[in-house]
Amino acid sequence: MDGDGYLEWMRSEGRIVIVGASLAGLRAAETLREEGFTGSLTLIGDEPHEPYDRPPLSKQVLLGTASADRTLLPRRWAIDATWRLGVAATGLDMAAKRVRLADGDEVGYDRLLIATGVHARPWPHETEADLDGVFVLRTRDDAARLQRRLTSARRVLVIGAGFTGSEIASACRERGLPVTVVERAAAPLVGALGGVVGQVAAELQREHGVDLRCGLMVTGLEGDSAGRLRCAHLSDGTTVEADVALVSLGATRNTAWLAGSGLGAGPRGIACDAGCRAFDVRGIVTDDVFVAGDVARSPHALFGYQFLSLEHWGNAVAQAEVAAHNMISSSSERRPHLWVPAFWSSQFGVSIKSVGVPSLGEEILIAQGALAERRFTGVYGYQGRVIAAVTFDQTKWLEFYQRLIEGAAPFPPAFPMVDHRAEGLRPVPADFPDPSLPTHGPSVTLSGYSPTDRRVAFTPGRA
């Protein structure tokens, strides 16, 4: 039944269901219509909102230059879909090709796309997490609540200095709020960019008045008699008085609803092949279930075919487009998802961007600019080749390094670059922490070679 006849029928009259109505889900739906799919299209999303953009939530929204309920994504194409918003998918029957919904409904599909993303890892201690003043930031409702609370906050405690935590600290400082940041590693952004660059991030934070405490963990949150957050206890025995705490300890894949479905889904995501087709628990690729966005783990040729999990905006868009194309294409017309990881952040007035997989880097070379000036390009090397690059306010060089990564160019690069300084003469260790420790915030995780590996590499403690 997979002959041309089926595909033609599928494209004109088939039923496509997309679970997860956010960035990846929307872009996939648009691509399906754009490529001529005229069958029925259903988008299922547990949030009650139309697809909106998340990156502004930790930036413009907290700064007050955009509002949390006004980051809806512009549409590229009319998608003529049935929207089931505010209702979660609770189960999947792969044999019957049906998705179960929280309201008891079932929706049948011919092809299914799973784009359920991730959720913020909550504070591990439940009663402490419930204290008034303790927040996470993933959704627009989170952002609205936080933004409201910040207007009366006295001191904000940020737990975990990954990208999201650091951006929140930056916005709070810009609003004039006292901020304490507690990070288990030796510096902010260390899990994503390594210790050399992390040191620069630490200096940036301190210069902007952040009370930055590294190498420490928050061991407990304490409330007053009315259940409002009063202070936090740190692993060095000190106490930080704060009425707002932002838990930014990274994210967990939204795969719990797939438990028992037979799909290769676990806390590290859903494994799929380079064509975005999901693997089942036996390691056999499915024909009709596809995956895209933050929830996916997919193998990448540039990185030894290890499975990559990316929490990157650009990946969600690119992978959604490939998945959608492949869902309605014959096997010879399918495309691989070979997107080179790319990420941006802006914090403390600096534009930070990266390409490739920095955390694979053994060494880093400051190819241009200077760390002390907060304007530089760092190039990461792995086994003698260029594997990633990061820029602080030097975006224009990134594309060049992307090509070096794509071409597996030798590391250190064979030529000196314009504006290279003494510190860029020799590579130094990139200084990544033990990979078994969690990294915080949108980042890249390599998750081995097994499509059915459902173990988690680390046990998140308190950071």
Added chain:
Amino acid sequence: MRLVVDLNRCQGYAQCAFLAPDVFAMHGDEALLYNPHADDAQREHVVRAAAACPVQAILVEDMGDATAPVREGLSGGR
């Protein structure tokens, strides 16, 4: 009116901040912050900014002819 900037693609040229300063603003030298829901009164400025962006990183909903899909610009990578 909804808009989004592909900030992987954006090079911080500030062309948009020059043409529609009420919607796009540079934050430091290269970081762009924009309002993802611009006032309709800004439409003309925003459409001009999107057209003038050297890397076509700005996607505006309903740009010009509503039936013509806006395809250029956003596609994640390059």
